[in-house]
Amino acid sequence: MKRTWQVASAGAVLLIMLGFALGEFWLKVATEALIMVLLAASFSLLYGQTGLLSFGQGAYFALGAYGFALSLTKLEVPFLLCLVIGVLSAGLWAWITGYLCVRLAGIYFAIMTVVVAQSTFYIIFQWYSLTGGDNGIQGLLPPEVLQDPRAYYFFVLAVVAIAYYVYHRLITSPFGLSLRSIRENSVRAGFVGINVRRRMLQAFILSGVFAGLSGVLAAPFTRTVVPQMADWMASGKAVFMGILGGPAYLIGPLVGASVWVFLDAFVSGFTVHWPLIIGLLVFLVVFFVPGGLTGLLASLAARKRAYDQGRPST
Amino acid sequence: MTEILRTDNLTKRFGGVTAVSAVDLRVNHKEICAVIGPNGAGKSTLFNLITHFLEPTAGRVYFQGEDITGVPAHTICRKGLAKSFQLTNIYPRLTVFDSVQMSLFSKAGLDGNMFRSSSLVMREETERILHMVGLASQAEVTGELLSHGDKKRLELAISLGTRPKMLLMDEPTAGMAPDETWALVELMDKLRNEEGLTVLFTEHDMDVVFDIAERLVVLHQGIKICEGSPEEVQTDERVRECYLGTS
Amino acid sequence: MDLFINQVFSGLVRASLYFLVTSGLTLLFGVVGTLNMAHFSLYMIASYLTWTFHQVLVDYSFSFWAAFVCAGLAMAVLGLIIERLVMRHLYDRELGEQLLITFAMVYILDDLTKLVWGSNPLFVPRPEILTNIVSFGNINLPAADIFVLLVGLLSGAATWYLLSQTSTGRILRAAYSHKEMLPALGIPIHRTYMGIFVFSCVLAGVAGSAWTMVGVVDLGQAHSLLIESFCVMVIGGMGSFAGTALSAVICGLTYSFAILYVPKLATLLIFVLTGLILVVRPWGLMGQAGRLH
Numbered sequence: 088m089k090r091t092w093q094v095a096s097a098g099a100v101l102l103i104m105l106g107f108a109l110g111e112f113w114l115k116v117a118t119e120a121l122i123m124v125l126l127a128a129s130f131s132l133l134y135g136q137t138g139l140l141s142f143g144q145g146a147y148f149a150l151g152a153y154g155f156a157l158s159l160t161k162l163e164v165p166f167l168l169c170l171v172i173g174v175l176s177a178g179l180w181a182w183i184t185g186y187l188c189v190r191l192a193g194i195y196f197a198i199m200t201v202v203v204a205q206s207t208f209y210i211i212f213q214w215y216s217l218t219g220g221d222n223g224i225q226g227l228l229p230p231e232v233l234q235d236p237r238a239y240y241f242f243v244l245a246v247v248a249i250a251y252y253v254y255h256r257l258i259t260s261p262f263g264l265s266l267r268s269i270r271e272n273s274v275r276a277g278f279v280g281i282n283v284r285r286r287m288l289q290a291f292i293l294s295g296v297f298a299g300l301s302g303v304l305a306a307p308f309t310r311t312v313v314p315q316m317a318d319w320m321a322s323g324k325a326v327f328m329g330i331l332g333g334p335a336y337l338i339g340p341l342v343g344a345s346v347w348v349f350l351d352a353f354v355s356g357f358t359v360h361w362p363l364i365i366g367l368l369v370f371l372v373v374f375f376v377p378g379g380l381t382g383l384l385a386s387l388a389a390r391k392r393a394y395d396q397g398r399p400s401t
Numbered sequence: 402m403t404e405i406l407r408t409d410n411l412t413k414r415f416g417g418v419t420a421v422s423a424v425d426l427r428v429n430h431k432e433i434c435a436v437i438g439p440n441g442a443g444k445s446t447l448f449n450l451i452t453h454f455l456e457p458t459a460g461r462v463y464f465q466g467e468d469i470t471g472v473p474a475h476t477i478c479r480k481g482l483a484k485s486f487q488l489t490n491i492y493p494r495l496t497v498f499d500s501v502q503m504s505l506f507s508k509a510g511l512d513g514n515m516f517r518s519s520s521l522v523m524r525e526e527t528e529r530i531l532h533m534v535g536l537a538s539q540a541e542v543t544g545e546l547l548s549h550g551d552k553k554r555l556e557l558a559i560s561l562g563t564r565p566k567m568l569l570m571d572e573p574t575a576g577m578a579p580d581e582t583w584a585l586v587e588l589m590d591k592l593r594n595e596e597g598l599t600v601l602f603t604e605h606d607m608d609v610v611f612d613i614a615e616r617l618v619v620l621h622q623g624i625k626i627c628e629g630s631p632e633e634v635q636t637d638e639r640v641r642e643c644y645l646g647t648s
Numbered sequence: 649m650d651l652f653i654n655q656v657f658s659g660l661v662r663a664s665l666y667f668l669v670t671s672g673l674t675l676l677f678g679v680v681g682t683l684n685m686a687h688f689s690l691y692m693i694a695s696y697l698t699w700t701f702h703q704v705l706v707d708y709s710f711s712f713w714a715a716f717v718c719a720g721l722a723m724a725v726l727g728l729i730i731e732r733l734v735m736r737h738l739y740d741r742e743l744g745e746q747l748l749i750t751f752a753m754v755y756i757l758d759d760l761t762k763l764v765w766g767s768n769p770l771f772v773p774r775p776e777i778l779t780n781i782v783s784f785g786n787i788n789l790p791a792a793d794i795f796v797l798l799v800g801l802l803s804g805a806a807t808w809y810l811l812s813q814t815s816t817g818r819i820l821r822a823a824y825s826h827k828e829m830l831p832a833l834g835i836p837i838h839r840t841y842m843g844i845f846v847f848s849c850v851l852a853g854v855a856g857s858a859w860t861m862v863g864v865v866d867l868g869q870a871h872s873l874l875i876e877s878f879c880v881m882v883i884g885g886m887g888s889f890a891g892t893a894l895s896a897v898i899c900g901l902t903y904s905f906a907i908l909y910v911p912k913l914a915t916l917l918i919f920v921l922t923g924l925i926l927v928v929r930p931w932g933l934m935g936q937a938g939r940l941h
Contacts, residue, residue, distance in 0.1 A: 271492035280478035280507035366755030
């Protein structure tokens with residue numbers, strides 16, 4: 088418990104210092120990484136905690152972004168209210184679609200999330216009068232104080248830090264333990280009195296809210312929203328970041344999103360074959376380190392502890 | 402002697418096969434009652450019908466006077482009727498502590514609580530149950546790493562965590578070493594005396610049955626052929642027939 | 649009336665494509681229980697291979713037909729390699745890992761395709777005979793479309809024959825229903841699985857080659873069919889071969905008529921249909937209720 092706080096404060100100090108130290112390019116990369124942490128967290132809450140494999144988190148990411156964009160351009164309400172509307176619309180959509188999804192088990196659940204995400208993509212794509220179709224919506228400026236990349240970085244950092252604290256509280260709460268029990272053995276969980284479907288739906292909605300928050304922060308960051316935010320590549324990104332970091336660990340989403348975004352920015356400097364690299368990386372992680380990079384670190388640390396104490400590792 | 406569980410005319414047919422046929426069962430409060438019978442007599446099916454793991458073809462189940470037929474598993478559990486499984490049915494990658502704490506949360510209606518920290522709630526209660534079943538020293542071990550006997554104990558602890566008034570145990574000693582078996586028998590007795598638990602169990606091991614059960618119900622081909630005290634059952638003609646065959 | 653017949657025809661052509669792309673996927677899932685998300689990438693690679701073989705043989709009049717066969721063979725070899733390297737180690741893993749691995753393979757295979765063939769769209773010219781228009785009264789049907797329809801029918805018939813009329817098929821059906829019994833009967837289950845995976849790759853190969861006659865070979869072709877093909881599979885019943893054929897026809901016709909009246913909603917309609925099926929009858933039209941993986 089105490090160690091969690093030490094690590095968290097060290098991380099916060101580091102991130103604040105980075106905000107001052109980084110040049111504009113890497114600052115933007117860092118901002119994107121922070122935003123993506125929430126998308127990875129939304130996947131991890133479902134898969135890592137609840138055991139539900141969703142290939143459709145892109146839908147809620149896009150809903151958040153479009154909810155924000157539409158309330159900014161059509162309703163012309165204040166920036167912060169736009170953020171709230173975006174998150175709420177993602178949560179609402181997760182509620183409606185999750186109600187259908189959690190009725191299904193295993194592979195059917197996974198396919199249903201794909202179908203839902205792709206439907207969302209098509210609706211956004213085809214509803215030209217509202218969403219501008221494949222042109223998307225441009226010119227989504229945050230208020231003047233946040234237009235400076237550094238200011239926006241700190242704004243995102245603050246929001247993500249709060250959201251991450253909420254994520255931490257969620258997975259260490261009795262509710263979080265219920266989710267893990269469902270992941271481990273949903274039949275048994277039902278027999279000790281947990282309303283399995285209801286908890287799954289709650290997890291689904293919360294995960295939609297996290298994805299939505301990520302989308303809401305992404306829209307003013309890129310100044311534009313496009314339907315591709317909802318397509319299956321966007322959902323795939325959530326999956327890969329979550330898996331890479333280790334979806335069952337608290338800091339998994341943070342690790343996964345950072346590795347993805349920074350590696351992407353770094354690799355893009357000299358090759359266009361990013362999908363090949365990330366594909367191979369995820370491939371290797373799933374095959375050889377099921378706990379993701381965090382799991383790898385944890386087992387190395389355990390081995391070192393065992394070594395320090397003079398016993399062979401197990 | 403008050404009645405806690407009753408089934409009326411409980412029947413289950415699978416296709417043309419009648420697995421459980423019009424069974425009327427009564428279990429009294431704080432009683433240890435065993436259901437016995439040769440393989441395929443319908444013992445497991447009967448348990449699954451009571452906890453609504455299977456849909457009965459006909460008949461009703463009453464728990465504490467209340468009709469619980471067709472009620473979802475999690476609701477039945479909340480009412481105080483818990484089931485422990487024949488095959489060890491635990492959470493493979495949760496620690497022993499978490500597994501048991503989960504049941505307590507559920508019983509206290511906290512399983513949907515997002516605002517408290519689970520490391521601060523119901524610790525003593527969890528530890529008490531772990532002590533009771535003898536798993537206290539392994540609280541932080543992951544379920545899948547336990548020995549077979551300990552898994553069975555964890556299984557029981559998970560059920561106890563829901564603070565049941567009555568416990569259904571399907572073959573609780575299956576696969577246990579003799580000393581583990583007798584430890585479990587002792588535990589059942591202790592639970593009844595100290596916690597006021599009613600136990601209904603199925604068992605292969607007749608030594609166990611005759612040692613602890615106060616009342617026996619004998620099933621044969623889905624039909625209740627006899628019930629009574631161990632002595633009565635031992636001397637019953639029909640029971641001898643079904644176990645030994647007609648001479 | 650002519651319009652109606654035309655729409656039915658184009659719906660059936662589309663159904664044929666759906667069926668070609670989905671049948672390998674559904675077969676693998678039905679027998680082995682693994683959902684291969686990378687199946688569509690394999691289908692795309694088959695199209696590129698057809699293009700390459702066609703380029704090599706471009707001087708001969710039979711170049712396309714030869715390319716068609718060669719692509720099928722090449723897919724079998726590719727399937728063998730992938731089975732050895734990856735799939736073999738997947739069958740015993742849990743569902744989530746299977747999906748994740750094959751999903752990662754989508755990224756890898758797509759990018760390798762880009763690496764080998766570049767990102768420009770490629771055309772495979774139609775052989776003489778497929779450039780004709782076949783006319784029945786007022787109805788004009790492109791020969792290439794008829795070709796795709798025929799390939800679909802033939803491939804379906806051949807697979808059906810293999811499954812229901814041969815001893816191999818008997819083994820496969822046994823693998824579907826009594827997986828655990830096969831080793832006891834002395835049937836090497838891994839070789840069965842390998843065979844079925846290679847066969848699913850060949851089916852993807854046929855689909856990819858057929859596609860080159862009616863469309864452009866490009867990196868997006870897999871993605872555009874991926875989701876609809878999932879839908880076809882779910883509606884028919886996952887793992888049910890006959891169900892896949894039926895639902896391919898349903899989806900093809902739905903699409904071709906919807907595109908006439910509500911063009912914007914044509915694809916969405918298929919999704920909604922799938923959603924309904926999943927909620928009401930998750931095992932699909934012809935799947936088995938008890939077999940929820």
